[in-house]
Amino acid sequence: MARKKSLDNGPVLRGRILEEASRLFYERGYAATSIRDIADAVDISSSTMYHHFANKQDVLHAIVSRFMTDFVDATVPVLRDPALSPTERIRRAVCLHIEISDDRRPELLVGNPIRYALNPKQKEQGIKLQSAYHDAVRDTIEEGCRSGEFSVRDVSITTMAVLDMLNGVREWFAPSGPLTRSELIDRYVEIVMTVLGARSAR
Amino acid sequence: MARKKSLDNGPVLRGRILEEASRLFYERGYAATSIRDIADAVDISSSTMYHHFANKQDVLHAIVSRFMTDFVDATVPVLRDPALSPTERIRRAVCLHIEISDDRRPELLVGNPIRYALNPKQKEQGIKLQSAYHDAVRDTIEEGCRSGEFSVRDVSITTMAVLDMLNGVREWFAPSGPLTRSELIDRYVEIVMTVLGARSAR
Structure with a gap:
């Protein structure tokens, strides 16, 4: 039997557990994966x-909450950056949305x-993070409309x-395609700018 | 104990089973619903x-295969109707897509x-139906581009x-909103026409 890893190195080990668990949930489904399967994959007891x-x-x-937190931390500051035009903020958000969804698909x-x-409290936390992103996109579109962009x-x-259009990509995009x-990303930036009636797309 | 329904009336009973099963899967989730729960809901043994x-x-x-078959039967003949312009075909498909998804949400x-x-063979059948719809939409857009619409x-x-944009609606649309x-539907027809650079939206 392989030597099991000890209890030290908490945050690193926690990260490894989440990584293996998301891979197993992705490959086999949540229902078909047990705590034991995850422990075996990480090589711990x-x-x-x-x-x-x-x-x-x-x-x-x-897994859900780490992913959503990272996603919001990456996108919202860009969408709320007053130094950038609404067009540039949306352009960067489209890139980030597709890149992060692809990099962290499992x-x-x-x-x-x-x-x-998930239980109601866990779901509520996820919805709060989703809203932070949703609201930042909506506010940017609104600002762009006010400025005439x-x-x-x-x-x-x-x-x-x-958002639905961008979320859909993860279901079918294959880098081998x-x-x-x-x-x-270029195509999606163009489609999104068209939807927004952007000056740059007119 | 309630009197259980007999074996006759096959297709009607089958329809009732699918209806109650989709409601239970929708409300509680697939994993948390048993064959027994479904039988009880239909009031059969x-x-x-x-x-x-x-x-x-x-x-x-x-459930999946009946829904997808009905969806394809409703949309593909419209999208393949040579008597309608591509713009009109897409307009009708957007209506049908949103209406059917809302009517039959569970x-x-x-x-x-x-x-x-689902097993691979069951999944394959679903993908075939999805493709019939996808291909009809793609061909209509292509034809509209050729005709200059x-x-x-x-x-x-x-x-x-x-398609991703239209599929997203079922996740959040509330008729009480x-x-x-x-x-x-009006808004989505307009957004889709904008995405397609439709003459009608220019």
Whole structure:
């Protein structure tokens, strides 16, 4: 039997657990993955696992919440940067949205039952982080409309349409496909600017 | 104990089973729903249930495949109708897409682990139906570009962006919200026409 890692090195080990767990959830599904499977993948004992997480739901929540926190930390300061024009902020947010979703695809848990597996308090925290991003995009579109850079009939609905469009990419984009990631980003920047009636796209 | 329904009336009973099962999967999640729960909701015995479906996976597959078949039967003939202009075909498809997704939301099983719960053959059938719709939308956009009604740089990517945008609606649209469904459809027709660089939107 392989030597199991000891309890020290908390944050690093925690990170490794989340990494292996998201890979397993992504490959096999949440329901088919046990705490034991995760412990085996990290090469630690189940009791070390339980030292870090009370149960599988806790692991799922930690993955979702770490991902969403990182996503918000990367995008919101750009979207709220008064030194950049709304067009430039949206352009950078489209790039970041697609890049982060692609780099960290397993953590997005596409197709897994997050809605059902998390408890209300855990879900609430996720929704709060989602809102921070959503609101920053909406406010930027609104500001762009005020400054005349964008021209949009319904800011709220357009925001949802843009976010849904960007969220969809992770479901089908394959870097082995006809477009490289940076070509894909170019196309999406152009489509988003068209949706926003951007001066640059007119 | 309530009197259980008999084995006759096959197709009607089958329809009732799928209806109750999708409601339960939607409300509680696939993992938390048993064959017994479904039988109880329909008010039949578990053995009658097993007369119609071999297992829970079979019920899930029947829901997905009935929904996708109906969706394709409703949309593809419109998208392939040579008597309509590409603009009119896309306009009607946007309406149908949003209406069917809203009317039959539980059957869409949003947030449920379809990807993991179905077997490869069952998944393949779903993908074939998805492709029939996807291809009809893509061909319509292509035809609109050839006729000069639309102006799009990358037909394939624009098709994905439009479909992802429409698929997103079911996740957040609430008829109790600020917009009625028909107002929402108006907004989406306008956004899609903008994305397609439609003459009507220029």
